[in-house]
Amino acid sequence: MDNMNVYEYLQSFHIKPSVQRIAIMDYLLKHHTHPNIDDIYTALCKHIPTLSKTTVYNTLKLFVETGAANMLTIDEKSICFDGETTAHAHFQCKVCGKIYDVPCTADDEQQQRLTSQGFSITETHRYYKGICPSCQGKTSQN
Ligand SMILES: [Zn+2]
Numbered sequence: 001m002d003n004m005n006v007y008e009y010l011q012s013f014h015i016k017p018s019v020q021r022i023a024i025m026d027y028l029l030k031h032h033t034h035p036n037i038d039d040i041y042t043a044l045c046k047h048i049p050t051l052s053k054t055t056v057y058n059t060l061k062l063f064v065e066t067g068a069a070n071m072l073t074i075d076e077k078s079i080c081f082d083g084e085t086t087a088h089a090h091f092q093c094k095v096c097g098k099i100y101d102v103p104c105t106a107d108d109e110q111q112q113r114l115t116s117q118g119f120s121i122t123e124t125h126r127y128y129k130g131i132c133p134s135c136q137g138k139t140s141q142n
């Protein structure tokens, strides 16, 4: 996604696209590594010297509130962010700490039961924990 598309993406969530907001959103959309505030700050402060950690925090809070990004709290010690807002589950490796995106079926039995009971589901958070293929010594896709 180039800057113009990030600009439009933010506008579609009624977020006023400032240079810093575009840079942070762009980073989230390009890095599906579920970065935390420090990761994003460290990556962007070289390019935007005026950026502060508070700005990164406030911007991410705005993105989460408007639905432009998701916040993950798999690990209560580190809150991380996800630019991928379509339904997917996460797998956290207990060895390397890496968080993987894994597919999840949006229309599973439990969700259907809730919907039939009148619950409207707007977000699903599903986490798996274990050991990833590369930590098990197996070859993974990366
Ligand atoms: Zn691992």
Ligand SMILES: [Zn+2]
Binding pocket: 034, 082, 084, 088, 089, 090, 100, 101
């Ligand atoms: Zn994700």
